[in-house]
Amino acid sequence: MRYxxxxxxxxxxxYLFLSMALxxxxxxxxxxxxxxxxxxxxxxxxxxxxxxxxxxxxxxxxEVMKNKKLDVIYLNKNESFSSYLFTCNGYEEKxxxxxxxxxxxVETIIYELMRKGMQANYHLASAE
Numbered sequence: 001m002r003y004x005x006x007x008x009x010x011x012x013x014x015y016l017f018l019s020m021a022l023x024x025x026x027x028x029x030x031x032x033x034x035x036x037x038x039x040x041x042x043x044x045x046x047x048x049x050x051x052x053x054x055x056x057x058x059x060x061x062x063e064v065m066k067n068k069k070l071d072v073i074y075l076n077k078n079e080s081f082s083s084y085l086f087t088c089n090g091y092e093e094k095x096x097x098x099x100x101x102x103x104x105x106v107e108t109i110i111y112e113l114m115r116k117g118m119q120a121n122y123h124l125a126s127a128e
């Protein structure tokens with residue numbers, strides 16, 4: 001049964017997938033820092049800008065969720081699906097996500113953050 005409205009569901013889902021994207025970005029930063037790249041700085045700079053923008057958005061989403069008494073709780077994962085519990089004002093709604101769909105959502109957010117990070121670079125370069 002659905003207890004959350006579409007706006008709350010989208011808000012909680014965005015928060016969930018953005019949090020996953022930030023984990024991937026942090027892992028990529030560590031991989032590049034330890035890797036054998038000849039020139040690491042441009043990649044690290046972009047990833048750090050992506051991480052900064054993602055964290056700022058997640059902080060905003062978390063504040064909105066707090067005001068709405070909305071929370072996301074991990075339940076379990078199997079080879080096909082991951083389950084989360086969305087709670088809002090005492091109501092609970094279990095959401096099952098197909099793992100490849102999670103990956104696609106996270107990838108989409110990473111592309112969004114990449115575009116935002118590169119726009120920041122473009123504005124800096126055009127100002128010089």
